[in-house]
Amino acid sequence: MLEALRASALAAAVSWVEATPAELSALEPVHPRRYLNALEALAAAGGGPIDHDTYMGPRSWEAVAASAGVALRAVTEAMRPGGGGTAFAATRPPGHHALASRAMGFCFVNNVVVAARHAQALGAARVLIVDWDVHHGNGTQALVEQDASIRFVSMHQYPWYPGTGAADERGVGNVFNVPRPPGLPRATYVHDLLQAVDVALAGWTPDVLLISAGFDSLGGDPLGGFTLTPEDIATWTAALRTRLDGRPVVAVLEGGYRLDLLAAGVTALVRALA
Ligand SMILES: [Zn+2]
Numbered sequence: 001m002l003e004a005l006r007a008s009a010l011a012a013a014v015s016w017v018e019a020t021p022a023e024l025s026a027l028e029p030v031h032p033r034r035y036l037n038a039l040e041a042l043a044a045a046g047g048g049p050i051d052h053d054t055y056m057g058p059r060s061w062e063a064v065a066a067s068a069g070v071a072l073r074a075v076t077e078a079m080r081p082g083g084g085g086t087a088f089a090a091t092r093p094p095g096h097h098a099l100a101s102r103a104m105g106f107c108f109v110n111n112v113v114v115a116a117r118h119a120q121a122l123g124a125a126r127v128l129i130v131d132w133d134v135h136h137g138n139g140t141q142a143l144v145e146q147d148a149s150i151r152f153v154s155m156h157q158y159p160w161y162p163g164t165g166a167a168d169e170r171g172v173g174n175v176f177n178v179p180r181p182p183g184l185p186r187a188t189y190v191h192d193l194l195q196a197v198d199v200a201l202a203g204w205t206p207d208v209l210l211i212s213a214g215f216d217s218l219g220g221d222p223l224g225g226f227t228l229t230p231e232d233i234a235t236w237t238a239a240l241r242t243r244l245d246g247r248p249v250v251a252v253l254e255g256g257y258r259l260d261l262l263a264a265g266v267t268a269l270v271r272a273l274a
């Protein structure tokens with residue numbers, strides 16, 4: 001991914017910013033300190049499994065804190081006066097499966113919700129989160145579904161990991177799930193996500209857009225069955241920017257497990273943001 005971004009014709013249009021690791025205080029609006037301390041302690045003890053997919057090594061806490069720090073900094077950059085208004089957080093581990101006190105699905109800290117709370121602290125009262133990862137962002141939904149200041153739109157393969165994301169899960173009216181089977185024509189996925197975004201935006205204007213940008217929704221990813229192409233990522237990004245009408249747009253990396261597709265998808269996203 002980084003090689004693709006650095007090698008492409010994008011290089012002149014992109015400013016690279018190295019973030020610092022997140023402080024615990026920046027994560028605490030989303031995760032209890034006791035949970036964060038337990039993750040840190042597990043890594044310090046050499047690591048170990050949390051569930052079948054989610055394993056900590058001795059340096060995983062460093063990676064988790066750094067990953068959230070990248071999402072935080074991306075928001076700061078995009079919302080800075082004269083900051084350009086867009087940013088992509090090139091970061092792992094991903095976050096959208098992480099619950100308040102439970103790591104799962106490769107996720108430990110919910111980067112996009114941490115980013116949303118940071119955006120709100122910087123003055124963005126209303127936050128739209130659009131999640132196009134092929135898996136449902138169950139952690140994100142669980143963390144925002146009682147909070148009408150955040151609207152969450154997710155399109156995902158269904159039924160599929162982690163099992164949540166049915167259309168009738170509506171939170172306080174702020175959750176908009178678009179469950180879809182694998183193998184549909186790509187144009188259907190493109191259309192259906194944007195249609196759900198438009199429903200979410202009816203009579204409600206967000207101050208910032210955060211994208212949970214997973215690239216396992218691209219056709220050929222080993223963990224999903226959607227048929228999207230990098231061109232569709234560009235289409236979505238441009239369409240979402242139009243809807244935000246100049247307000248900040250920040251994309252945070254989630255899944256994506258075939259490296260060539262990940263690189264191509266990220267390049268398309270960043271080109272559309274730049
Ligand atoms: Zn995923």
